[in-house]
Amino acid sequence: MDLLQISNLYVNFTTKAGVVRASDGVNLEIKQGESLCLVGESGCGKTIVALGIMRLLPQNAQISGKIWFKGKELLSLGKEEMRRIRGREIAMIFEQPATCLDPVFTVGDQIAEAMRVHERCSGKESKEKAIDLMEMVEIPSPQKRFKQYPHEFSGGMQQRAMIAIALSYNPSLLIADEPMTFLDVTIQAQIMELLKDLVSKFRTSLLLITHDLGVAAEMCDGVAVMYAGEIVEKGRVSEVFKYPKHPYTKALLGAISNDGLKPIKGSVPELTSLPSGCKFHPRCPLVRDVCREARPEMKNGVRCHLWEKS
């Protein structure tokens, strides 16, 4: 059974420049223990989907669709019910741990706070558990580090602390939004190993959001490629990256590869004035007349007219 099932998620924002269609009918399923990666360039709506699941979208967002999680429909839950799910059942880590940690409390306090809130345990107990958690995420000398403030932590260590907080209540689903993007490659490799180990150890499902196809390929079983608010291709990582079907996926994989530079012409469309038909058609090398007119349906894991016939 699917742990999370998103069906027809639409998220619009009304702005002075027009209606921004940030998520334009997204369908997605994550099974228990599966790791799925949402890849795409900036502004394609991947973070909107994550925030939609967490019900953290801004007030002015117009949301429609259904998000099923363990038999509950998240979008229709009351505030209190959602609070019980958020952080316990579904946890999230973000791109910049420095902006998520409170600079005036020690890192240890903030990890212990998560324990106190969720488990209602005493101060001393929560401190012990926090130190265990810090050990789990391989923060060296946790006793000493417990009393330090976020600015005394390096970026990699801050992200470890965030992972400790996120996994403190053993959630069923962890959403990681570009968790390694701003880290250096050697540190990124460390965090990748750590996340992979912990996710398989606790059998947590993972929704990883990234623009880095390499990270996606190494971390996840499944992948969904997003472009301009919709999913254009999804499937197993091993298949999609080896035999990409959608021209956009192909172009992304080939843009900077060992075979040289193959730039994709044009740029990502404005979400206020999306192209008609297939949203990728103005940039697609294989464009045909039908692509300009009709929006392709998702069939056999790809949203492309050229694949509908075969």
Next chain:
Amino acid sequence: MGEKLIEVKNLKKYFSSGIFRKSYVKAVDGVSFEIRKGETFALVGESGCGKSTVGRCTLRLVEPTSGEVYFKGIDILGLNRELRDLRRKMQIIFQDADGSLNPRMRILELLVEPLRVHGLLNGRGMAEALRLLELVNLTPDLLGRYPHELSGGQRQRVGIARAITLNPEFIVADEPAASLDLSVQAQMLDLMKRLQGEFGMGYLFISHNVNIVRLMAERIAVMYLGKFVEVGDTRKIFNGAAHPYTQALLSAVPTTDPSARQNRIVLEGEIPSPINPPSGCRFHPRCPEAKAVCSEVEPALQDTGSGHLVACHFAS
């Protein structure tokens, strides 16, 4: 091989910090390299390794603590007023086009500003601006707009156009594509290559991205804590890196190709502070192959054959 364009010898830049107890951040600690005409030489390394400081010292945008920098044989650190004229020939492209374009100027003004500053305008501003826009594949309707009205890719193109306005012979490109999306990144790098083919500039290309460096540069230098640990032909280094840090750096890059993923070296620990770098070889606390000698004696950057330089006691 073309003529020698840039020669840097034993460049050092220390930044002092602290009020009562002076300490020095050794951002760059003795690097030497040459760049020839039409060549791309890349500096790769992680944040804080000093690669940007090398770039800025080479243009004398930051005053080096010691060392020598020659542009076509002219010692630019000894120049005063003449440096201003020489600057026409040496330009820089910044990572952050947002931060390097004046938000109050229109694109037209931004494009002709270098000409105005050097007194070369002579009423040909508009023609020049149109020529530049065409070179970087932008449309003339952008001339009246302000930087915030452009996309990130377009802004970076304006940054590149400004750098080539004065027909420079040498350009420092400091992470020119790092803030852009993958599809736009490729466009930008392609553009830089095309311009180099057309005008034959030498590039000092600074990047943390190993994949990009591989495509852009003929020769690369890998930096760690202010020093070069390995210098050589791009192809040679990618086919057989000799320094353990280079090996780890290359293997750490996530890839979509499962067969390339097998020999991952995950380094322990983090980059030490450049205020008091480790004794001996600076990489020894994280090095998987460190021996006793590494913590005592600093290895020299030595030629292991045909210009492949490595700073490691055990490089074969």
